Amino acid sequence: MPKQSSKDIKSLIGERVRELREARGIASQEKLGELASDLHRTFIGRVERGETNISIENLEAITKALGVSLAEFFKPFNQK
Amino acid sequence: MPKQSSKDIKSLIGERVRELREARGIASQEKLGELASDLHRTFIGRVERGETNISIENLEAITKALGVSLAEFFKPFNQK
Numbered sequence: 053m054p055k056q057s058s059k060d061i062k063s064l065i066g067e068r069v070r071e072l073r074e075a076r077g078i079a080s081q082e083k084l085g086e087l088a089s090d091l092h093r094t095f096i097g098r099v100e101r102g103e104t105n106i107s108i109e110n111l112e113a114i115t116k117a118l119g120v121s122l123a124e125f126f127k128p129f130n131q132k
Numbered sequence: 133m134p135k136q137s138s139k140d141i142k143s144l145i146g147e148r149v150r151e152l153r154e155a156r157g158i159a160s161q162e163k164l165g166e167l168a169s170d171l172h173r174t175f176i177g178r179v180e181r182g183e184t185n186i187s188i189e190n191l192e193a194i195t196k197a198l199g200v201s202l203a204e205f206f207k208p209f210n211q212k
Contacts, residue, residue, distance in 0.1 A: 061192045107185045112141045122209060126202035 063102035064129055065111070070100045072118040072125075087117035143182035144209055145191070150180045152198040152205075167197035 059067075069084075078084050081100065082093035091113060098104045099114070106114075115125045139147075149164075158164050161180065162173035171193060178184045179194070186194075195205045 061188055065188060105187045105189045107187055108141055108145060108191060109185045111188060122206035123203050126206060129202060 060102070062105060065106065066100045066102035066104075068125060068128065069096075069114060069118070072120060073100075076118060078118075084114070084117055089113040089117075140182070142185060145186065146180045146182035146184075148205060148208065149176075149194060149198070152200060153180075156198060158198075164194070164197055169193040169197075 073081075073084050078087070080093070081096035085091040085093045085096045088096070088110075091110060095104070095110075096114075099106055099110075111125075112122065115122055118125075153161075153164050158167070160173070161176040165171040165173045165176045168176070168190075171190065175184070175190075176194075179186055191205075192202065195202055198205070
């Protein structure tokens with residue numbers, strides 16, 4: 053079985069959402085959900101755990117709530 | 133009815149995919165689809181017309197085929 057060379061995009065997004073949420077002082081997934089076009093806290097939880105192949109509209113809502121552009125959101129990802 | 137202040141994310145993505153596809157000299161949507169984890173040409177067509185709330189995994193496949201990172205892909209979008 054080939055070794056996976058890097059984390060998948062869903063996990064990278066999950067870690068980035070959690071990192072930015074905590075950096076913004078948004079304490080709970082529920083609060084972020086409220087800020088992001090009223091997404092449900094369980095959905096935010098699945099995103100942060102890398103379980104969701106998120107749509108671009110929902111990701112845009114989350115990044116707006118986090119106060120970053122999509123380009124800024126993806127900047128640390130370093131993939132090609 | 134409030135005037136829409138900017139194009140929606142689906143349209144922005146569609147224009148950017150088409151722009152990069154043409155800049156890369158990938159003549160057809162079919163060819164891009166083959167390069168992008170075998171996505172169907174009709175799917176690429178819907179993406180380029182801004183009709184698809186694309187998932188991040190499919191968008192990642194397309195950006196890889198176009199040879200840009202997600203951060204580079206979103207750089208011109210200028211949203212917050």
